[in-house]
Amino acid sequence: xxxxxxxxxxxxxxxxxxxxxxxxxxxxxxxxxxxxxxxxxxxxxxxxxxxxxxxxxxxxxxxxxxxxxxxxxxxxxxxxxxxxxxxxxxxxxxxxxxxxxxxxxxxxxxxxxxxxxxxxxxxxxxxxxxxxxxxxxxxxxxxxxxxxxxxxxxxxxxxxxxxxxxxxxxxxxxxxxxxxxxxxxxxxxxxxxxxxxxxxxxxxxxxxxxxxxxxxxxxxxxxxxxxxxxxxxxxxxxxxxxxxxxxxxxxxxxxxxxxxxxxxxxxxxxxxxxxxxxxxxxxxxxxxxxxxxxxxxxxxxxxxxxxxxxxxxxxxxxxxxxxxxxxxxxxxxxxxxxxxxxxxxxxxxxxxxxxxxxxxxxxxxxxxxxxxxxxxxxxxxxxxxxxxxxxxxxxxxxxxxxxxxxxxxxxxxxxxxxxxxxxxxxxxxx
Amino acid sequence: xxxxxxxxxxxxxxxxxxxxxxxxxxxxxxxxxxxxxxxxxxxxxxxxxxxxxxxxxxxxxxxxxxxxxxxxxxxxxxxxxxxxxxxxxxxxxxxxxxxxxxxxxxxxxxxxxxxxxxxxxxxxxxxxxxxxxxxxxxxxxxxxxxxxxxxxxxxxxxxxxxxxxxxxxxxxxxxxxxxxxxxxxxxxxxxxxxxxxxxxxxxxxxxxxxxxxxxxxxxxxxxxxxxxxxxxxxxxxxxxxxxxxxxxxxxxxxxxxxxxxxxxxxxxxxx
Numbered sequence: 001x002x003x004x005x006x007x008x009x010x011x012x013x014x015x016x017x018x019x020x021x022x023x024x025x026x027x028x029x030x031x032x033x034x035x036x037x038x039x040x041x042x043x044x045x046x047x048x049x050x051x052x053x054x055x056x057x058x059x060x061x062x063x064x065x066x067x068x069x070x071x072x073x074x075x076x077x078x079x080x081x082x083x084x085x086x087x088x089x090x091x092x093x094x095x096x097x098x099x100x101x102x103x104x105x106x107x108x109x110x111x112x113x114x115x116x117x118x119x120x121x122x123x124x125x126x127x128x129x130x131x132x133x134x135x136x137x138x139x140x141x142x143x144x145x146x147x148x149x150x151x152x153x154x155x156x157x158x159x160x161x162x163x164x165x166x167x168x169x170x171x172x173x174x175x176x177x178x179x180x181x182x183x184x185x186x187x188x189x190x191x192x193x194x195x196x197x198x199x200x201x202x203x204x205x206x207x208x209x210x211x212x213x214x215x216x217x218x219x220x221x222x223x224x225x226x227x228x229x230x231x232x233x234x235x236x237x238x239x240x241x242x243x244x245x246x247x248x249x250x251x252x253x254x255x256x257x258x259x260x261x262x263x264x265x266x267x268x269x270x271x272x273x274x275x276x277x278x279x280x281x282x283x284x285x286x287x288x289x290x291x292x293x294x295x296x297x298x299x300x301x302x303x304x305x306x307x308x309x310x311x312x313x314x315x316x317x318x319x320x321x322x323x324x325x326x327x328x329x330x331x332x333x334x335x336x337x338x339x340x341x342x343x344x345x346x347x348x349x350x351x352x353x354x355x356x357x358x359x360x361x362x363x364x365x366x367x368x369x370x371x372x373x374x375x376x377x378x379x380x381x382x383x384x385x386x387x388x389x390x391x392x393x394x395x396x397x398x399x400x401x402x403x404x405x406x407x408x409x410x411x412x413x414x415x416x417x418x419x420x421x422x423x424x425x426x427x428x429x430x
Numbered sequence: 431x432x433x434x435x436x437x438x439x440x441x442x443x444x445x446x447x448x449x450x451x452x453x454x455x456x457x458x459x460x461x462x463x464x465x466x467x468x469x470x471x472x473x474x475x476x477x478x479x480x481x482x483x484x485x486x487x488x489x490x491x492x493x494x495x496x497x498x499x500x501x502x503x504x505x506x507x508x509x510x511x512x513x514x515x516x517x518x519x520x521x522x523x524x525x526x527x528x529x530x531x532x533x534x535x536x537x538x539x540x541x542x543x544x545x546x547x548x549x550x551x552x553x554x555x556x557x558x559x560x561x562x563x564x565x566x567x568x569x570x571x572x573x574x575x576x577x578x579x580x581x582x583x584x585x586x587x588x589x590x591x592x593x594x595x596x597x598x599x600x601x602x603x604x605x606x607x608x609x610x611x612x613x614x615x616x617x618x619x620x621x622x623x624x625x626x627x628x629x630x631x632x633x634x635x636x637x638x639x640x641x642x643x644x645x646x647x648x649x650x651x652x653x654x655x656x657x658x659x660x661x662x663x664x665x666x667x668x669x670x671x672x673x674x675x676x677x678x679x680x681x682x683x684x685x686x687x688x689x690x691x692x693x694x695x696x697x698x699x700x701x
Binding site for chain 1: 481489491492493494495496497498499501502507509514516522524549551553559560561562582583584585586587588589590591592593594595597600602603604606611612613614615616617622626627644645646662663664665668671674675678681
């Protein structure tokens with residue numbers, strides 16, 4: 001377990017809402033998010049910021065290398081140390097964890113974390129191609145692959161092994177889209193309004209890669225978010241409601257999901273029973289197989305150890321999971337230890353993860369509805385958790401806002417590639 | 431809009447490139463060259479000056495921060511949206527596992543075997559990833575693999591990335607080749623109603639002259655033609671779901687025919 005030298009907190013998040021298209025370009029979008037942060041933290045000035053940790057995934061979606069330099073100068077922060085973190089979908093969560101490491105080390109006290117992505121300059125099929133180049137381009141891409149297909153195949157195996165149905169995936173989609181209608185910054189609200197959807201809408205939505213329909217998949221977004229992180233000595237200057245980081249964990253897994261059938265590193269999960277239904281005769285492989293996400297499993301173990309959590313379902317009030325496809329959410333219930341292996345389906349069937357349930361998941365709506373501009377994604381959902389733990393959801397989102405009463409502890413995950421990299425952060429309020 | 435015609439170059443002019451092909455590996459012999467035609471075709475396109483602006487639009491849209499409602503209430507602003515293109519032509523080495531891809535050209539399937547722990551890799555690894563083997567060399571230890579295997583998992587695609595869109599709908603799966611410990615992604619020339627996890631497949635190759643030395647050179651077919659899925663197969667056991675898949679396939683076939691003029695129906699392509 002890491003030795004924590006001092007407490008580190010999120011002091012606020014400013015957002016420029018995600019949408020399918022923005023007239024503003026990325027640096028203007030980040031500036032709007034930064035303005036929003038400055039309004040929330042009136043004492044914050046450039047002199048307070050020791051370093052800038054920039055979160056953006058792609059260079060090729062906008063044909064601009066070193067976009068981070070543009071952002072730093074655009075905000076007038078170009079005399080500060082600045083870094084870029086990039087790890088696919090895990091990028092913004094890794095930026096948060098890296099900033100945490102740096103403040104924890106004592107080298108910096110206050111770090112600004114701007115994140116953004118402008119994903120809609122090329123057509124969707126080309127955007128999918130460019131994102132798919134985060135998969136192994138010698139092996140997994142040339143066979144017609146892209147992320148929807150990889151994740152669909154992973155979900156098919158999970159479904160065959162553990163018996164969830166398409167209806168379970170539909171229930172998750174309905175839950176998340178309807179949660180999203182309470183977020184006035186949501187891309188779904190911008191494009192489709194605030195009317196709730198039903199399972200019937202889910203069955204009618206177009207198939208993308210079986211078993212995933214359109215409503216199961218992350219949206220393409222443009223948007224930006226700026227999060228402020230500070231050491232405990234500086235926190236009171238910016239906020240009365242700090243959200244402390246009490247546990248962080250990172251994990252990685254094989255680049256190609258197909259290699260997980262001979263995974264020597266994760267074959268080390270000796271405590272994990274091999275639960276396989278008899279009808280799957282062959283091939284049988286140990287956890288995580290090409291079905292679950294071991295990177296998140298070890299990341300969660302590390303974060304729980306640091307935060308002193310032994311029963312996550314009981315001890316965590318709400319979660320924002322990085323789930324670009326709804327099967328990931330179902331698998332993560334298991335990988336994060338909310339339930340046993342293969343029991344993810346009961347979490348949604350029994351309403352445990354619904355609003356008002358024992359551990360609501362994705363009250364923000366998440367990546368499939370509220371938005372997924374990659375570099376900003378986990379920063380948005382960190383900001384959303386900040387509102388939750390500060391008790392400000394109704395103030396910001398209106399009377400319909402899904403505030404968890406007296407929320408004290410929350411969890412967020414990041415997720416890159418096909419679970420190639422994952423991270424977990426535990427947040428707590430005083 | 432009329433008076434703006436001619437302001438931007440709308441017709442692409444492919445300028446022939448008269449120069450010797452650039453090769454960073456010119457100091458080493460090229461023993462087989464099947465690239466000349468590709469370079470002759472693509473290099474002029476690469477050199478089109480693709481960064482130059484090709485056109486523009488003026489779009490009136492919402493702007494500024496805050497909520498969706500706040501943004502949409504403001505009078506819209508005009509944004510100038512320009513079009514530019516980018517293209518590069520990469521000469522990429524397959525590295526020490528090149529023999530695998532050379533084998534594909536000869537319709538052979540191979541894997542590497544770790545001399546220390548005996549793991550058989552297909553996809554091959556030049557070095558073993560078993561930590562106990564300390565990145566042992568595997569690249570001189572090739573094994574021939576049979577053209578048979580088992581479907582580890584799969585999906586049915588009704589949407590694909592740009593280079594594969596015209597091939598839709600199709601199924602992609604990971605196949606554990608008999609004798610290998612890892613699984614190889616490949617196209618499944620099997621109709622959705624017959625695909626299931628655990629299904630035995632044969633691996634076949636496309637005709638010699640069409641092979642390029644990548645995983646598109648091969649595909650899987652049912653080892654037992656017409657084999658029906660068992661009652662536990664997750665896709666087919668839900669009849670409503672299967673019907674939905676079939677309908678989606680039909681819609682996708684129509685979309686591809688309208689967009690690309692290609693008929694990918696089972697009657698035409700045989701799977």
